[in-house]
Amino acid sequence: MNIYLPIAEMSVNAALLLGLGGAVGFLSGLFGVGGGFLLTPLLIFLGVPTSVAVGTGSMQILASSVSGAMAQYRRNNVDVKMGMVLVAGGVVGSFIGVSLMRILRQMGQFELFVSLCYVTFLGAVGALMLIESVGSIQRQRSGQPVPTRQTGQHSWVHGLPFKMRFHRSKLYISAVPPAMIGAFVGFMAAIMGVGGGFVMVPAMIYLLRVPTSVVIGTSLFQIVFVMAVTTLLQAIENKSVDVVLALILIVGGVVGAQFGAAAGGKLKGEQLRFMLAALVLLVCLRIAWDLMVTPAEIFSIGPLIGGTL
Amino acid sequence: MMRSAIIAVMCLCMALNAARSSAQEAEATPPPNLPPPTVVTPPLPPMETVEADISTRSLEVTTGFTGHEIVVFGAIDNSQAPKDDAGSYYDVVVVVEGTPFPIVARRKSEVAGVWMNTWSITFNSVPSYYAIASSKPIEEIAGPAVLERHAIGFRHIKMMPAGNSGVGLKDSQLAAFRSAVIRLKHRQDLYVLEPEGVDFVGRSLFRSTIALPANIPVGPLVARTYLFRDGEVVSAHIARVTLHRAGIERLVHNFAFVYPASYGLIAVIIAVLSGLLASMLFRRKTA
Known part of the structure; x- marks a missing residue:
């Protein structure tokens, strides 16, 4: 059954979209990640305009993170004060990202910029995860104890002004680093159509030394609010949120995530991280390949957006 | 007697020319009927005219829209073709054109190992949709000058670079952009060529089926029907169909x-x- 998407202005097979949402939902349930980094490129491969894929992606991520964030909040796993700082930064970053997106679209460089962002971040995060998971699998095989993270270490982060007390995280640190991290994630979210958890979680653990128990909940808290703002801004600035497309993806994603979570319970953490790293690197290589290989068609056409630059 | 006969023939010729040129220039207005000749010397058959219509006047683009086929059909009035063989005597070309929009065409080149858009040109108005159906390939129907005058055929689509856009580009580069736009639109099924897409029925009726793809931009479509005889347009007719959003899609x-x-x-x-x-x-x- 084909369905005409009102904003993407194309006719797509609804079953294919449901399947796509389901598959991405399965993987995100399996690995415990948002899945935006898979969904947005897949939508672009499918022929959805890059801007609509990114804008609609933020709406889908909002829907898939809201229930998780609620559950974490109920279990008291959210550092609300830290979350607020992250959100404040995120909103600024998102605003910059959405505005930059409009300018880049006018210049005809948006697709390139998105691809470069994907290659950079997926490449870096994928490589780090791969090294880490291979290392811990090897350590387990050789019977060595897995080293645990040491708390209470001081780094350059602790020398900055505007110190705030984050009770839930048991931290007394400057508000600048969390705001910067939030802003960076908000910017990425707007440009790449991702939640940004894969950058925010490691940054909070390694840079801010937030206890692991509150990291997931607090990052979900940030993602929900920043994604809500991003969806709103994308709708206003770029008119690139397709509600019909998002709803189909949400339905598929919700069902897929249930199966994914069930399947994920049967696998070991290191194995999951290794598979996720491989998947991230595959997506990265695919996008890099498209950038570097001589295109079959060097010309492209598009609508004129708000005057030429 | 001799003088009046010459005058009568001259009058006829002028009227004929006027009728032809008006048909060629302004397709919007049907060619005016020939004024009755003052002197009835050699009886000339009346001019052929073409009338056409589209199977539907408006089309709804809903969430279930997967494209649509329209039929442009019409008749040749005063056909002089022998019975059942209008095709040997006339040619019919149907051009269905969408609203013109400004578009940006971009060209990639390799910069530091990465393919990126480096050249761009803005075309002021490019038809969002352009389908051409004819009773035989248009090159065999008329010469390029006639086709250019009526914007018939991909090569003759009106497409001008906007203002200062494309300044510094050579003619050959401009032509490459132009043909790229047509090639890409053709690949998206938005520019359609049906060289044998018009069928004659009997000595005066014809029909042509034109496929509107699912990705067709909404808006009015204009169907221009041209009647050709001996490589010249003898009559033209305009019909319209409007695509508009409906239902949830519209909302x-x-x-x-x-x-x-x-x-x-x-x-x-x-x-x-x-x-x-x-x-x-x-x-x-x-x-």
């Missing part, structure tokens, strides 16, 4: 573009509610 699209802030807010609410609903449904199932 969503209009809402998104007219009230973007409210639309965004509702998108956020929908996302939050569907996320919460989903978690409720599955918790009940697993609990």
Whole structure:
């Protein structure tokens, strides 16, 4: 059954979209990640305009993170004060990202910029995860104890002004680093159509030394609010949120995530991280390949957006 | 007697020319009927005219829209063709054109190992859709000058670079952009060529089926029908069909573009509610 998407202005097979949402939902349930980094490129491969894929992606991520964030909040796993700082930064970053997106679209460089962002971040995060998971699998095989993270270490982060007390995280640190991290994630979210958890979680653990128990909940808290703002801004600035497309993806994603979570319970953490790293690197290589290989068609056409630059 | 005969022939010739040129220049107005000749010397058959219509006047683009086929049909009045063989005597060309829009064409080149857009040109008005159906390939029907005058055929689509866009480009580069636009539109099924797409029925009727793809931009479509004889346009006719959004499709699209802030807010609410609903449904199932 084909369905005409009102904003993407194309006719797509609804079953294919449901399947796509389901598959991405399965993987995100399996690995415990948002899945935006898979969904947005897949939508672009499918022929959805890059801007609509990114804008609609933020709406889908909002829907898939809201229930998780609620559950974490109920279990008291959210550092609300830290979350607020992250959100404040995120909103600024998102605003910059959405505005930059409009300018880049006018210049005809948006697709390139998105691809470069994907290659950079997926490449870096994928490589780090791969090294880490291979290392811990090897350590387990050789019977060595897995080293645990040491708390209470001081780094350059602790020398900055505007110190705030984050009770839930048991931290007394400057508000600048969390705001910067939030802003960076908000910017990425707007440009790449991702939640940004894969950058925010490691940054909070390694840079801010937030206890692991509150990291997931607090990052979900940030993602929900920043994604809500991003969806709103994308709708206003770029008119690139397709509600019909998002709803189909949400339905598929919700069902897929249930199966994914069930399947994920049967696998070991290191194995999951290794598979996720491989998947991230595959997506990265695919996008890099498209950038570097001589295109079959060097010309492209598009609508004129708000005057030429 | 001799003088009046010459005058009569001259009058006839002028009237004929006027009728032909008016048919060629302004397709919007049907060619005026020939004024009755003052002197009835050698009886000339009346001029052929063409009349055409489209199978539908308006088409709705709903969420279920997967494209549509329209039929442009018509008749040649005063056909002088022998019975059942209008095709040997006349040629009919049907051009269906969408609203012109400005578009940007871009060209990639390799910069530091990465392919990126480096050249761009803005065309002021490019038909969003352009289908051409003819009773035989248009090159065999008329010469390039005639085709150019009526914008018949991909090569003769009116497409001008905007203002200062394309300054510094050579003619050959401009031509490459032009043909790229047509090639890409053709690949998207938005520019359609049916060299044998017009069928004659009997000595005066013809029909042509034209496929509108699912990705056709909404708006009015103009169907121009040309009647050719001996490589010249003898008559032309215009019919219209309008594609407009309808149903949920229309509601969503209009809402998104007219009230973007409210639309965004509702998108956020929908996302939050569907996320919460989903978690409720599955918790009940697993609990």
